[in-house]
Structure formats: C-alpha cells, structure tokens
Amino acid sequence: MSSITTRDVPRGFTAAEYMTCLTGIVWREGLRFLHQRERFVSALVRPLVWLFIFAAGFRQVLGISIIPPYETYILYEVFIAPGLMAMIQLFNGMQSSLSMVYDREMGNMRTLLVSPLPRGFLLFCKLLAGTAVSLLQVYAFLIIAWFWDITPPPIGYLTVLPALILSGLMLGSLGMLISSGIKQLENFAGVMNFVIFPMFFASSALYPLWRVQEGSPYLYYVCQANPFTHAVELIRFALYGQINWISLAVVGACTIVFMIGAIFAYDPSRGLARRGPAGGEG
Amino acid sequence: MTSPAPIAEPHKTPRPDPAAVPALSIDSVSHAYGPRRALTDVSFNVQPASFTALLGLNGAGKSTLFSLITRLFGIQTGRVGIFGHDVSKSPGEALRLLGVVFQPRTLDLDLSLTQNLLYHAALHGISRREAATRSAELLGRIGLEDRAGSKVRDLSGGQMRRLEIARALLHRPRLLLLDEPTVGLDVKARADIISHVRQLVTEQGIGVLWATHLFDEIMPSDDLVVLHQGKVLARGPMNRVITEAGALDVNTAFMRLTGAQVMPGGGA
Numbered sequence: 001m002s003s004i005t006t007r008d009v010p011r012g013f014t015a016a017e018y019m020t021c022l023t024g025i026v027w028r029e030g031l032r033f034l035h036q037r038e039r040f041v042s043a044l045v046r047p048l049v050w051l052f053i054f055a056a057g058f059r060q061v062l063g064i065s066i067i068p069p070y071e072t073y074i075l076y077e078v079f080i081a082p083g084l085m086a087m088i089q090l091f092n093g094m095q096s097s098l099s100m101v102y103d104r105e106m107g108n109m110r111t112l113l114v115s116p117l118p119r120g121f122l123l124f125c126k127l128l129a130g131t132a133v134s135l136l137q138v139y140a141f142l143i144i145a146w147f148w149d150i151t152p153p154p155i156g157y158l159t160v161l162p163a164l165i166l167s168g169l170m171l172g173s174l175g176m177l178i179s180s181g182i183k184q185l186e187n188f189a190g191v192m193n194f195v196i197f198p199m200f201f202a203s204s205a206l207y208p209l210w211r212v213q214e215g216s217p218y219l220y221y222v223c224q225a226n227p228f229t230h231a232v233e234l235i236r237f238a239l240y241g242q243i244n245w246i247s248l249a250v251v252g253a254c255t256i257v258f259m260i261g262a263i264f265a266y267d268p269s270r271g272l273a274r275r276g277p278a279g280g281e282g
Numbered sequence: 283m284t285s286p287a288p289i290a291e292p293h294k295t296p297r298p299d300p301a302a303v304p305a306l307s308i309d310s311v312s313h314a315y316g317p318r319r320a321l322t323d324v325s326f327n328v329q330p331a332s333f334t335a336l337l338g339l340n341g342a343g344k345s346t347l348f349s350l351i352t353r354l355f356g357i358q359t360g361r362v363g364i365f366g367h368d369v370s371k372s373p374g375e376a377l378r379l380l381g382v383v384f385q386p387r388t389l390d391l392d393l394s395l396t397q398n399l400l401y402h403a404a405l406h407g408i409s410r411r412e413a414a415t416r417s418a419e420l421l422g423r424i425g426l427e428d429r430a431g432s433k434v435r436d437l438s439g440g441q442m443r444r445l446e447i448a449r450a451l452l453h454r455p456r457l458l459l460l461d462e463p464t465v466g467l468d469v470k471a472r473a474d475i476i477s478h479v480r481q482l483v484t485e486q487g488i489g490v491l492w493a494t495h496l497f498d499e500i501m502p503s504d505d506l507v508v509l510h511q512g513k514v515l516a517r518g519p520m521n522r523v524i525t526e527a528g529a530l531d532v533n534t535a536f537m538r539l540t541g542a543q544v545m546p547g548g549g550a
Binding site for chain 1: 380388406407
C-alpha cells in the first residue's frame with residue numbers, strides 16, 4: 001500500500017468500474033436476502049394465502065369471460081396470478097425503499113453514498129438490486145402456482161422477465177419517492193394503509209376492469225389512472241408472450257418519472273437536510 | 283506494448299504541488315438545519331502525513347462536518363477540498379482519495395468479513411480479483427485473517443472497528459476520517475486502534491482527521507482543532523493551542539476555551 005506516491009486521481013469512471021459497482025450492490029442485496037429467510041417466507045405466504053384461500057372462495061362468485069390475453073375460459077386463480085405477482089413486487093418495492101431511508105439512519109446508506117461514483121447511479125443500482133430480489137420471490141411464487149394449475153406457456157416464464165424488471169423498478173422508485181418525500185409515511189403500517197391497499201384494490205389485480213366499469217364508472221377511471229393496473233396488465237400479457245403496448249408505455253413513463261423524482265428527493269442536500277441530521281448525530 | 287500501462291494513465295488531472303496542497307481543506311464552511319445553525323464559518327486544514335484531532339463535545343458539529351466532507355449533505359456555504367478537489371464540484375475525484383470510519387457501525391453483521399470488504403471494493407469499482415487480494419492483505423494486517431469467513435456479528439467491538447478501518451483503507455485513500463472511533467471500546471482495544479492509525483500516518487503518509495471528545499487520545503505532536511457550538515475556537519499544533527489558552531494541559535485549555543465543565547477522567 002505504501003507504494004502509492006502520486007496524488008493524481010483518474011477523472012471520471014470507466015465502464016468496467018460502473019459494472020463492478022452495479023454487480024457488487026446486487027450481489028450484496030442477494031446475500032442479505034438469503035440471510036433473511038423470514039422475509040422470503042412472508043413474501044411468499046402473502047400471495048399464496050390470496051391464491052389458495054381468497055381465489056378458491058371467490059371463483060364461484062366471479063365469472064370471468066374470455067378477455068385478452070386469455071384465449072379460453074379461465075379459472076379465477078389463473079386470472080389473479082399476475083396481480084399477485086405484481087403484489088409481491090409492490091410489497092418488496094415499498095419494503096426495500098423504506099429500508100433505504102431506515103438504512104440511512106442505521107448508517108448502511110452512508111457506506112453506499114461515500115462511494116465516489118455518481119449518487120444517481122448508486123441509487124439506481126440499489127433499486128435494481130431490490131428488483132432482483134423481487135424476481136426471486138416472483139419466480140418462487142410461479143413455481144408453487146404451477147402445482148396449483150396456473151400453467152402459462154413455457155415461453156411465458158421468459159417473456160415475463162423484462163416486464164417484471166420494469167414493473168419492479170417502477171414500484172421500487174415509487175417507494176423511494178414516497179419514503180423520501182412524505183415524512184408521515186415513515187413506518188410500514190402507514191404505507192400499507194395509504195399506498196399499498198389503495199393501489200392494489202383500485203387496480204385490475206383482483207377483477208377485470210370491465211366488471212369494475214359495470215359497478216362504478218368512477219372507480220373504473222381511478223383504476224385506469226393507477227400505474228399499478230398497468231404493471232399488472234403488462235405482467236399479465238407478458239406471461240402469455242404478448243405485449244400490452246399501452247401498459248408498457250405507462251409503466252415505462254412512470255418508471256422514468258418516479259426514478260428521477262426519487263433520486264432528486266433522496267439527495268440530502270435538496271430537502272432532506274431540512275429534517276436535521278439523521279440518526280441523532282450532533 | 284512492452285508493459286501494461288497503469289489504468290489511471292489516460293486521464294489524469296494536472297498534478298498539484300504535493301507540498302502545497304493540504305489533504306483536507308475546510309474553508310469558511312457554515313451549515314444550518316432550518317433556523318438552527320450547526321456550523322459557523324469553520325476553517326482548518328489537515329496536512330498529508332499528519333494526525334489532526336478534532337476536539338469537541340457531543341453536539342459541537344463534528345458529525346455534521348463529517349456529513350459535509352463525505353457529501354452526504356450538500357454544502358450550503360464555504361468550500362471543502364480533498365487534495366485540491368472540490369467535494370461539491372468533483373465529488374468523484376475527491377471521494378476516491380477519502381476513507382471514512384463513521385461513528386455508528388456500518389458493517390453488514392450477517393455477512394462475512396471478506397464479503398463486507400468485497401462489497402466496499404465494488405462500490406469503488408475495484409475488480410473482484412484485485413479486491414480479493416487487497417482484502418486478504420488487509421485482514422492479515424489487522425490480525426483477523428483466520429476469521430475471514432466468519433460473520434461480522436461474531437466479532438468483538440474492537441475487532442469490528444479494526445475491520446472498519448481496514449475497509450476504509452481498501453481503496454488506498456490518502457485521507458482518513460474517523461468519527462469517535464473508540465467510543466464503547468475497552469482500554470486495550472482503544473490503544474490498539476490508536477496505535478494502528480498513528481502507524482498509518484508515519485508509515486504511509488496518510489492524513490488523518492480524528493474526531494474525539496477524549497483528551498487522552500491526543501499527543502503533543504498532533505494538530506488540534508477545537509470545535510465548540512459549531513465554531514472553531516482554536517487550531518494549530520497542540521502545544522501552541524495550550525500555550526495560547528494560558529493552560530498547562532489540553533484538559534484545562536479546552537475548559538478555558540469553551541467554558542465547559544470538564545469531568546474527571548480525561549473525558550468531556
């Protein structure tokens with residue numbers, strides 16, 4: 001180490017350095033996830049309860065007509081599977097983003113942010129790492145769901161991947177934007193009540209939107225405006241090897257807007273410092 | 283192509299005169315949280331290969347200053363430079379030269395020692411192979427090579443601190459910041475860490491800024507910055523600060539400068 005005599009520093013960063021940083025952050029998030037088995041189990045139990053109990057009870061109540069991307073009559077379980085996949089990502093996005101704000105107080109975000117790479121890139125890596133964790137959860141869910149007769153075409157398991165990455169990034173950015181910007185939503189209970197439940201229920205996750213329209217036109221418009229609806233539809237179509245262009249556009253645009261907003265809001269020099277020093281420092 | 287060129291070769295910044303450029307320069311820095319002023323017109327330098335003690339009570343503004351140097355918070359007024367690189371304007375260059383040990387523990391307790399080091403190396407864009415070599419070397423230096431695969435959770439407080447210092451040195455910084463690194467450690471662990479850091483100054487020429495409120499960690503050869511209620515009350519070589527305060531030891535000097543009640547036992 002003592003061989004360094006120069007104080008010259010390279011200006012900027014090479015593509016290899018960016019890649020090393022990205023893989024390092026994703027790798028660490030994966031390792032941490034493997035050490036938190038309870039988090040994995042609870043992430044799986046939640047959608048499975050919906051699938052095994054709620055869907056079984058509801059299949060007689062709610063008849064589903066043939067709507068794209070389905071080509072035949074389907075069971076209610078099959079219909080809500082994409083919604084439950086998106087729900088896994090919704091919970092994961094909110095949880096990991098809250099932990100970023102929480103982490104900052106714990107000091108872990110300090111380790112991240114003292115990296116010389118651009119802060120926006122570091123936060124993007126962090127969001128991508130959170131999305132990678134949600135992918136593990138979603139695919140574990142899909143494996144169990146397969147035994148429950150939710151059997152999309154084999155190619156669907158591959159074509160759904162880009163859709164999941166995009167929706168994971170959108171929901172993670174949204175979580176980060178919310179937890180950075182809204183002080184009142186510092187705990188998970190608040191986020192559940194004010195973000196997760198409204199987004200989940202006012203969407204096409206549990207019922208087709210034409211059904212909603214029959215019941216309440218206003219709720220239909222709310223559902224249409226809900227980015228989560230489009231995440232669900234993007235996943236639903238991708239799982240059957242199709243692209244829902246409108247949903248893709250909405251999810252893509254929302255991802256960009258939320259991510260820029262989140263990176264801007266997270267910057268402690270632009271507003272967060274108003275809260276005062278984190279973690280009770282002096 | 284006879285020999286591989288160093289990676290840093292293609293784009294170098296003009297080399298400043300090393301003697302003239304301080305490792306760390308804090309220039310008229312003020313910071314406020316809303317109406318509450320945390321720092322007022324703070325200025326001082328840390329020279330390369332020197333040990334500078336930042337002395338202040340809890341709440342003096344030490345951690346705010348650290349947050350500004352590490353660009354966790356944006357700088358409101360003033361300038362912070364690391365070897366001449368402005369932290370606000372070129373944070374990448376500045377942070378490459380900086381190693382930090384924060385006051386709260388920032389290790390991943392469930393990951394192994396090596397995994398913690400590799401993660402930090404990745405954050406600095408250091409390739410996996412190079413990172414593995416450096417990690418092994420640094421773990422050997424702090425005497426924890428046989429614990430490389432254990433979880434950090436199983437280490438003692440002193441071992442964790444040594445690991446954090448090793449981690450801060452992984453990207454070979456030229457300036458090391460430590461925020462009250464010995465808090466909560468026993469006498470032996472404290473002495474080990476202090477001597478290790480002082481060794482880095484003499485053997486490797488690293489500039490060290492050591493924030494503390496424990497007077498017995500300071501030596502006569504050190505530079506001293508006394509921070510109180512966000513203002514620098516005195517700075518310079520320790521002996522000069524003591525003399526100018528009309529005192530015989532650092533304890534009394536600090537008391538005279540701040541008007542604070544100093545508790546027995548060397549701490550404030």
